[in-house]
Amino acid sequence: MTVQLDHRPGLGRLYAKAVATARSRRGDQLPETSVEMADVTIDREQLASYAEVCGFRHSDVLPPTYPHVLAFPLAMTLMVDPSFPFPLPGLVHVANRITQQRTLRADERLTLRVRATDLRPHPRGRQFDMTIEATVAGEPVWAETSTYLRRERPRSSRSAKDPSPQPGEGQGGGIAPTAIWRVPRNIGRRYAAVSGDINPIHLNPLVARLFGFRRAIAHGMWLKARCLAALEGRLPHVLTAEVEFKSPVLLPSTVGFSSQLKGSTWAIAVFQRSSGRPHLNGSIEA
Missing domain, CATH: 3.10.129.10 (Hotdog Thioesterase)
Incomplete structure (x- = not known):
């Protein structure tokens, strides 16, 4: 239907x-x-x-x-x-x-x-x-x-040692940033205003704590958009942009952005500047 x-x-x-x-x-x-x-x-x-x-x-x-x-x-x-x-x-x-x-x-x-x-x-x-x-x-x-x-x-049928990647886990592996971004405290409210995504975990630190976050967190789709914007003018008109959200970006934060072109594919990553903890990993292919 x-x-x-x-x-x-x-x-x-x-x-x-x-x-x-x-x-x-x-x-x-x-x-x-x-x-x-x-x-x-x-x-x-x-x-x-x-x-x-x-x-x-x-x-x-x-x-x-x-x-x-x-x-x-x-x-x-x-x-x-x-x-x-x-x-x-x-x-x-x-x-x-x-x-x-x-x-x-x-x-x-x-x-x-x-x-x-x-x-x-x-x-x-x-x-x-x-x-x-x-x-x-x-x-x-x-x-x-x-x-x-x-x-x-x-459930009991699932193995506790399942090797599948988990959201929010892993380390950045010492990736060298190509840019440093300072993500401001108000980016959740600003993105909510233009996107309509008013989920309160992005707007209110008290609500975010109810869901296990120390502070309000950035929207995942804002983070992906920010990555594509960083490469604007270098991306083809026909493309596939695929990302995994590894861990939330607490607001405010300082993060590293990495981009590397291999053939016709951009490898992109966003990670905690101080610890290397990954926030986003992905690729953009022509």
């Missing part, structure tokens, strides 16, 4: 619903429903604000990460639907892959479609993918897969 939206839903209302229904959510299956919205237009003022917050140049060309912002209300609509099995609070964004087929312009109208797919076990619970497809006049132009982890108590 496909749910057709004719306007963007308010994210404040969706977050309130997510909190109100969190305790009642149960299940072992993802909904077969998709959420779609046609004729999505670009607000140029919002686009300019997004570019400023993330470090992109002001342009009528959309940053590769910008359609994520356009589709985020659709993803939220699906995740607060009664058929969705997991409570939104506590889900961990562990990976993101974006494929852009061509340059997207601010005067184009997009059709966006969001689905939840591929529920599967993880050493620390269960994970699933939220997929987004963007088309222009029927032409596929952009796609995204965001992987989320629902943390749960280990």
Whole structure:
């Protein structure tokens, strides 16, 4: 079943619903429903604000990460639907892959479609993918897969020595930074204002502590956008940008950014400047 939206839903209302229904959510299956919205237009003022917050140049060309912002209300609509099995609070964004087929312009109208797919076990619970497809006049132009982890108590059938990488673990391995970024305390609020992602763990240190963080944390998709912005002008128009979020960036922080071109692929990393602890690892391929 496909749910057709004719306007963007308010994210404040969706977050309130997510909190109100969190305790009642149960299940072992993802909904077969998709959420779609046609004729999505670009607000140029919002686009300019997004570019400023993330470090992109002001342009009528959309940053590769910008359609994520356009589709985020659709993803939220699906995740607060009664058929969705997991409570939104506590889900961990562990990976993101974006494929852009061509340059997207601010005067184009997009059709966006969001689905939840591929529920599967993880050493620390269960994970699933939220997929987004963007088309222009029927032409596929952009796609995204965001992987989320629902943390749960280990089941006896799972090995306690599972070697799979865990979110937030590992060390940076002495990577030499190509840039040092000082991430300000207010970046969570600034990104929330331009993206609509008002999850309070990014805005309020007291709420962040309830979820185990010492301070408010930066949005993962802001961090990915900041990486792509650092390479703006050197990336092809057709690309796949894939990252894993290894550990949260506490606000404020000083982090190192590393980028290295190998053939047609950029290897990128963000890590704690003082300890080398990784925050993000990824690649950008032509």
